[in-house]
Amino acid sequence: DVKVTQSSRYLVKRTGEKVFLECVQDMDHENMFWYRQDPGLGLRLIYFSYDVKMKEKGDIPEGYSVSREKKERFSLILESASTNQTSMYLCASQLLGGSYNEQFFGPGTRLTVL
Amino acid sequence: SQQGEEDPQALSIQEGENATMNCSYKTSINNLQWYRQNSGRGLVHLILIRSNEREKHSGRLRVTLDTSKKSSSLLITASRAADTASYFCATRGSARQLTFGSGTQLTVLP
Numbered sequence: 001d002v003k004v005t006q007s008s009r010y011l012v013k014r015t016g017e018k019v020f021l022e023c024v025q026d027m028d029h030e031n032m033f034w035y036r037q038d039p040g041l042g043l044r045l046i047y048f049s050y051d052v053k054m055k056e057k058g059d060i061p062e063g064y065s066v067s068r069e070k071k072e073r074f075s076l077i078l079e080s081a082s083t084n085q086t087s088m089y090l091c092a093s094q095l096l097g098g099s100y101n102e103q104f105f106g107p108g109t110r111l112t113v114l
Numbered sequence: 115s116q117q118g119e120e121d122p123q124a125l126s127i128q129e130g131e132n133a134t135m136n137c138s139y140k141t142s143i144n145n146l147q148w149y150r151q152n153s154g155r156g157l158v159h160l161i162l163i164r165s166n167e168r169e170k171h172s173g174r175l176r177v178t179l180d181t182s183k184k185s186s187s188l189l190i191t192a193s194r195a196a197d198t199a200s201y202f203c204a205t206r207g208s209a210r211q212l213t214f215g216s217g218t219q220l221t222v223l224p
Contacts, residue, residue, distance in 0.1 A: 004156070033211065042202060042216035043157075050210070058211065090156055102147060103204075103212060105156035 003027070004093050004106035012112045019078040021109050023091030030096035032074035033103065034058075034066060037088040049074055050096065081113045120203060120218040128223050133190040135218040137203030138183075144206045146179055148188050151200045151217070160188075160201075193222045 007022035025032065031050055035043040035058075045058030047066040055066050063085060067075045074093075078085055088110050092103040121136045137146070145164045149157040163170045163179045163186065170177045176189040190197055200219050204212040 031210070035214075040216055043204075043214035045211055045213075048211055088154075092157075102159035102162060103157075105149075105158070107156045108154070110154070 004091060004104050006089075006091055006106040006109050008109050009107060010110050010112075012114065013078075013081050014114050015082060017078075017081050017113075019081050019111065019113075021076040021078075021089055021091075021111070023074045023076070023093075023106055024072055025074075025093035025104070026072065027093065027095075027104070028071065029093035029104075030071070031094040031103075032068065033092040033094070034064075034074065034076045035090045035092065036060070036085075037090055037108075043090065046076065081111075083113050085111065086113045087111060120201070120215045122218060123216070124219045124221070126221040126223065127193055129193060129195055131193055133193050133197070133220055133222070135188045135201050135220070137186045137188070137215055139186075139203075139205045139215075140184065141207055143181070146177075146186050147204045147206070147212065148175075148177060148186075149202045149204060149214075151202065153199070157202065190220075193220075195222050195224045198222045 004025045013019050033048040034046045037043050044060050049055045049068040065077045088108050090108045091106040094103045095101050119138050147162045148160045151157045161172045163177050174191045179186045200217045202214050202217045204214045
């Protein structure tokens with residue numbers, strides 16, 4: 001079974017703090033994604049990566065950056081957390097060449113910025 | 115940008131009844147996928163239908179796709195309390211990423 005893990009289920013940070021959200025997958029998937037989920041808005045793509053050290057912006061990259069130093073790990077960074085970044089953050093992975101492949105999701109991190 | 119839009123936003127039914135959720139999208143797609151999310155958890159893939167398919171079954175799930183109307187429906191037959199969850203459609207176009215809708219919250223009452 002594919003397993004995608006996220007470093008924290010719940011996180012509380014203060015405005016201005018630098019926040020790291022970690023995601024690790026154990027199935028050697030090339031593609032990894034970061035989404036945020038807000039009520040009524042569904043999932044919105046923040047950043048994605050198709051390879052080590054490679055990243056591409058999604059629909060809402062402002063205020064975020066990412067790092068992919070190893071294939072299995074994809075980190076989301078909030079350089080200076082703000083209250084409007086309070087949200088549920090979901091990481092997903094997918095096999096490359098997955099024209100028809102599903103994405104596998106982690107359990108999510110609920111981040112609160114005070 | 116959101117591609118898929120689910121309808122209804124919320125649905126409440128009795129156990130044993132069928133549940134139907136609809137998804138509409140705007141641009142041409144490669145495939146359409148349905149996911150389930152239990153409260154406060156990650157999403158789980160349910161079923162995928164390709165743009166050249168019209169109907170697909172998996173257990174109690176039946177998905178249809180009408181590319182001329184840019185719409186899809188998910189039918190869950192003989193629903194159970196454990197089916198209570200949010201259901202999302204996700205479309206894949208020419209780009210490699212998926213675009214998710216805002217979801218349908220299904221409540222199955224025992």
